[in-house]
Amino acid sequence: MRLDLTKLREGRLEERFEIGPDHPVLEGYDFEIREPIGVDVELVHPAQRTFVMTARIRGTALEPCRRCLVPTAVEIDETFRTVFQEPGRDAEESDEPGDDDIVWIDRGAAGIEIDRQVRDRLFLETERYPVCREECKGICPVCGTNRNEKECSCTVETVDSRWGELEKLDLGEKG
Ligand SMILES: [Zn+2]
Ligand SMILES: [Zn+2]
Structure with a gap:
């Protein structure tokens, strides 16, 4: 999943991606995916060197019920934000590389790769060990x-x- 910065129009870019069952992002993901998971991305460019991505991940994954093992749908609907930043020319820049909230990209990059961010969020936020129903x-x-x-x-x-x-x-x- 790559955001093409040459497609920014008036500092804005919208993109929709689909993560099918065979998508490399899902490697190591224990859930079963039958329908592609949708990723709606909006990228804005509010200041020089700064790109702010808002991404919404939506879909359904299946995992065995923790009590009866029947495949159970887990709804995913997560919105998250990531700030991408190009390093400045001067060492005096106050932004500290290593800040958790900022992802550094190459200066003058033509695109931003977002697999890592989407993957991390998806893995983190999918509720584990679901119950098929409360009275199971x-x-x-x-x-x-x-x-x-x-x-x-x-x-x-x-x-x-x-x-x-x-x-x-x-x-x-x-x-
Ligand atoms: Zn159950
Ligand atoms: Zn028995």
């Missing part, structure tokens, strides 16, 4: 029956794992 009963840990579909007769300690984690923490503090 999950899979019986003893016999493997999907308890949404069928009741089984196993006796299972029904302690929510989150409380289990808290209890461990408590013990750790006392010990």
Whole structure:
């Protein structure tokens, strides 16, 4: 995904990209994509050497429900902003390279590559371990029956794992 700076008109550029299931940006992404994820980008050029990108990532990804493992849709709708900056000619410039909010680009660059920013945001913001529905009963840990579909007769300690984690923490503090 590349923003062509030669296409800036009156300091503004709009672009739409689609991330299909085979897009290299998705390498290492655990979710399954069936429909392309849309990326709507607006780039403005409010000052010399400064480009501000606002990008909206929208789509649906599928991940197994954390309780019953049925593929579950995870809606993605994230808007984020990144400032791209060309370094100044003088060392006196106050902008410190290394500032998290600023991405430095080559002086006089004809384009800006945004795969990295989109990827980081997508990976960061996609909610992990979804639940297919709040009342999902999950899979019986003893016999493997999907308890949404069928009741089984196993006796299972029904302690929510989150409380289990808290209890461990408590013990750790006392010990
Ligand atoms: Zn479920
Ligand atoms: Zn069972």
